[in-house]
Amino acid sequence: xxxxLLGVFEEDAAAISSYINxxxxxxxxxxxAQNELSAATHLTSxxxxxxxxxxxxxxxxxxxxxxTLQQFAKVIDELSSCHAVLSTQLxxxxxxxxxxxxxxxxxxxxxxxxxxxxxxxxxxxAITRYSRLSKRKENEKIKAEVTEDVYTSRKKQHQxxxxxxxxxxxxxxxxxxSLLEPLLGYMQAQIxxxxxxxxxxxxxxxxxxxxxxxxxxxxxxxxDCEVENMQQTIEDLxxxxxxxxxxxxxxxxxPAHRNLTRKAGYLNTRNKTGLVSSSWERQFxxxxxxxxxxxxxxxxxGGLVMDIDNCSVMAVDCEDRRYCFQIxxxxxxxxxxxxxxxxxxxxxxxxxxxxxxxxxxxSENPEEIAARVNQSALEAVTPSPSFQQRHESLRPxxxxxxxxxxxxxxxxxxxxxxxxxxxSLDSLVAPDTPIQFxxxxxxxxxxPGQAKSSGQSGRRTNPFGESGGSKPETEDSILHQLFIVRxxxxxxxxxxxxxxxxxxxxxxxxxxxxxxxxxxxxxSHLLVTCxxxxxxxxxxxxxxxxxxLPNVVLYATHQENKRLFGFVLRTSxxxxxxxxxxxxYIFESNNEGEKICDSVGLAKQIAFHAELDRKASEKQKExxxxxxxxxxxxxxxxxxxxxxxEQSRLIAASSRSNQSSTEGQFVVVSSSQSExxxxxxxxxxxxxxx
Numbered sequence: 001x002x003x004x005l006l007g008v009f010e011e012d013a014a015a016i017s018s019y020i021n022x023x024x025x026x027x028x029x030x031x032x033a034q035n036e037l038s039a040a041t042h043l044t045s046x047x048x049x050x051x052x053x054x055x056x057x058x059x060x061x062x063x064x065x066x067x068t069l070q071q072f073a074k075v076i077d078e079l080s081s082c083h084a085v086l087s088t089q090l091x092x093x094x095x096x097x098x099x100x101x102x103x104x105x106x107x108x109x110x111x112x113x114x115x116x117x118x119x120x121x122x123x124x125x126a127i128t129r130y131s132r133l134s135k136r137k138e139n140e141k142i143k144a145e146v147t148e149d150v151y152t153s154r155k156k157q158h159q160x161x162x163x164x165x166x167x168x169x170x171x172x173x174x175x176x177x178s179l180l181e182p183l184l185g186y187m188q189a190q191i192x193x194x195x196x197x198x199x200x201x202x203x204x205x206x207x208x209x210x211x212x213x214x215x216x217x218x219x220x221x222x223x224d225c226e227v228e229n230m231q232q233t234i235e236d237l238x239x240x241x242x243x244x245x246x247x248x249x250x251x252x253x254x255p256a257h258r259n260l261t262r263k264a265g266y267l268n269t270r271n272k273t274g275l276v277s278s279s280w281e282r283q284f285x286x287x288x289x290x291x292x293x294x295x296x297x298x299x300x301x302g303g304l305v306m307d308i309d310n311c312s313v314m315a316v317d318c319e320d321r322r323y324c325f326q327i328x329x330x331x332x333x334x335x336x337x338x339x340x341x342x343x344x345x346x347x348x349x350x351x352x353x354x355x356x357x358x359x360x361x362x363s364e365n366p367e368e369i370a371a372r373v374n375q376s377a378l379e380a381v382t383p384s385p386s387f388q389q390r391h392e393s394l395r396p397x398x399x400x401x402x403x404x405x406x407x408x409x410x411x412x413x414x415x416x417x418x419x420x421x422x423x424s425l426d427s428l429v430a431p432d433t434p435i436q437f438x439x440x441x442x443x444x445x446x447x448p449g450q451a452k453s454s455g456q457s458g459r460r461t462n463p464f465g466e467s468g469g470s471k472p473e474t475e476d477s478i479l480h481q482l483f484i485v486r487x488x489x490x491x492x493x494x495x496x497x498x499x500x501x502x503x504x505x506x507x508x509x510x511x512x513x514x515x516x517x518x519x520x521x522x523x524s525h526l527l528v529t530c531x532x533x534x535x536x537x538x539x540x541x542x543x544x545x546x547x548x549l550p551n552v553v554l555y556a557t558h559q560e561n562k563r564l565f566g567f568v569l570r571t572s573x574x575x576x577x578x579x580x581x582x583x584x585y586i587f588e589s590n591n592e593g594e595k596i597c598d599s600v601g602l603a604k605q606i607a608f609h610a611e612l613d614r615k616a617s618e619k620q621k622e623x624x625x626x627x628x629x630x631x632x633x634x635x636x637x638x639x640x641x642x643x644x645x646e647q648s649r650l651i652a653a654s655s656r657s658n659q660s661s662t663e664g665q666f667v668v669v670s671s672s673q674s675e676x677x678x679x680x681x682x683x684x685x686x687x688x689x690x
Contacts, residue, residue: 009168010113016175017106024098027182031090038083045080048073071208078200086193093185101178109171112164119157126153248342256347258517261366262287263352268321268339269294280321280339290356292327306334310561312588313353314486315346315520325350325519332563332590350519435491435512439522439535439544478606481528481599485587486521487535488513488564496568496582499556505584506564521588528599530606533567549607553582555600557593565593567600 052066126149133143243249264286272278283294286302290309295302310330318324321339323346328335340346355361355370363369489509493501513519524544527534533547547569555567566586589596 013109013168013171016171020098020102020106020178024102027094027098031095034083034087034090038080038087041076041080041083045073045077048076068212075205079197082193082196085196086189089189089192090186093189094182097181097185098178101174105171105174109167112167116160116164119153119160123153123157126150249344251343254344256344256351258351259367259370260348260352261355261361261370263349265345266341270337287352287356289361290359306336308353308356309359311353311357312563313350313519315350327353347517354514433491435489435509437489437513437518439487479528479530479603483526483589483592483596484523485526485589486523488521488586488588490583490585493568493582493584496553496570499554501554501568502556502566502584503559505566506558506586509586526596528603530603530610533600549603552600555597557597562593563588563590565589565596
């Protein structure tokens with residue numbers, strides 16, 4: 001019965017221990033949550049106090065908001081103090097009693113249970129040894145030891161059992177106390193906390209909270225109204241922007257703006273990855289003053305790509321891309337090939353960089369000045385088709401000049417007006433003169449100064465005179481210099497005596513290109529020799545144009561932009577065949593205009609001295625021919641005299657022989673005459689014929 005009853009009490013103690021552990025964990029969570037709430041409330045109050053020190057990018061100095069948050073911080077700080085007090089009370093009144101019961105009373109039960117089990121096992125062992133005592137031969141000493149052992153173990157078991165049973169009986173009361181005390185402490189702590197909260201929440205605070213609630217409702221209504229307006233705006237923008245979703249919109253409906261001095265957008269830039277390979281990278285580009293900047297995705301700020309003051313921009317042909325253009329710096333040392341997304345962006349980027357290169361952005365109203373400059377150039381040059389239309393309309397079988405712009409003789413741009421003060425424009429450039437913007441192949445048009453022959457047209461030319469076949473014309477030339485140039489245009493001029501002709505031609509061609517959006521320039525290799533100037537295709541090495549050096553009568557470099565140069569070619573193939581005409585060709589180089597002019601001058605000097613040497617050589621040959629002719633005449637005269645002397649000797653010898661045979665001759669003659677008289681008239685004629 002005791003063992004059975006003890007089992008019931010032990011089972012009850014195990015159930016109490018399990019339940020108390022669960023209750024302890026739940027109360028500990030309350031305590032931890034209260035500590036976290038107290039710390040979080042304190043942190044919230046601290047952050048609200050630091051709001052006035054924050055610098056928000058989109059928020060200005062809002063004093064009302066700052067003062068409101070300071071008031072909230074003060075109230076929340078008081079609540080944080082109340083929560084701290086509540087945490088302390090929960091630790092003392094709730095956690096301490098249940099912790100004591102769990103750590104002291106329940107562990108005491110477990111310890112006594114183990115001790116009782118040990119004592120019971122010792123008692124069973126002592127009884128077993130006592131039962132094994134022999135009845136035949138009893139040893140008093142062993143019997144006394146076993147009897148003492150049984151006494152000691154039984155006494156120990158009884159004492160341990162009484163303490164264990166007492167602890168089990170007391171556990172029933174401690175269980176009630178350990179359950180009620182923590183709950184009582186928890187409720188008292190909460191009541192105290194709410195009392196402190198009710199004391200802090202005064203009527204003034206309630207009024208403050210009411211005002212704040214009203215303000216929040218007003219802000220919410222404003223937000224709803226703003227969201228509704230934004231939604232309507234989004235719908236309108238979706239309808240209006242539908243055509244803009246196309247990557248290449250219609251240029252008629254969305255024309256390009258040509259008066260911009262600022263531009264930004266995404267472009268693809270070509271990066272060389274090897275000798276012949278390249279890759280394209282998409283970046284955001286924008287202009288900043290006279291600089292072109294780029295910014296990769298994720299970068300904080302943009303980086304400088306190139307200084308585009310006085311730069312040159314032109315359209316280029318890429319084999320695998322459309323809408324590509326090239327920007328070359330002023331000194332020609334740096335260039336970049338970019339690709340726009342659409343034709344509109346392509347034209348706007350080129351126009352914008354052209355406007356920036358003229359430093360129009362430094363004025364007060366840059367777009368207005370750009371429009372005025374473009375309008376002035378538009379008045380100076382009549383409209384002409386774009387390069388693409390002219391290029392597409394060009395066919396090899398059509399023997400016609402490409403569409404060109406007609407220039408007037410009034411007005412000038414830039415600093416060239418000062419240079420033209422001495423000469424009128426009409427005396428330099430013929431009125432109604434067409435401008436040719438591209439190089440026409442000799443197959444499609446007879447260009448002035450281009451010597452067409454079946455053996456020369458379309459023949460590959462090695463600029464260094466190393467072709468393996470026929471011997472080139474300039475192989476024996478002393479001077480061979482090669483330059484990279486880009487053809488800007490050519491036009492007929494009235495005078496070829498002053499460099500002002502070249503300056504005025506440059507002005508009109510550049511103005512026509514800017515107005516009519518002709519950005520494409522044909523790149524060639526200019527070969528300067530002592531015989532001629534050749535324009536050679538850099539890809540195919542085919543001679544595009546050939547200018548005989550004696551016909552180049554004038555050449556000059558732009559006074560300010562040293563990359564521009566031109567020369568005047570005097571030809572006989574003009575609009576009036578009875579007189580010679582002069583055509584001015586304008587080129588752009590990589591800052592080598594002066595070098596090219598010096599090279600042409602050196603070639604003309606070498607050609608001049610070569611011509612002098614040739615004339616001297618021809619004169620010497622003529623003198624040698626005269627001397628040789630005189631010597632032949634003298635020899636002939638001597639031969640004649642010698643022949644006469646020989647003939648005289650022969651005549652003298654024959655005269656001596658004739659004197660001895662005179663009589664015989666007379667006899668022969670007489671007989672002949674007698675025979676003739678006998679023959680008659682017919683016989684005489686036959687005789688005479690014989």
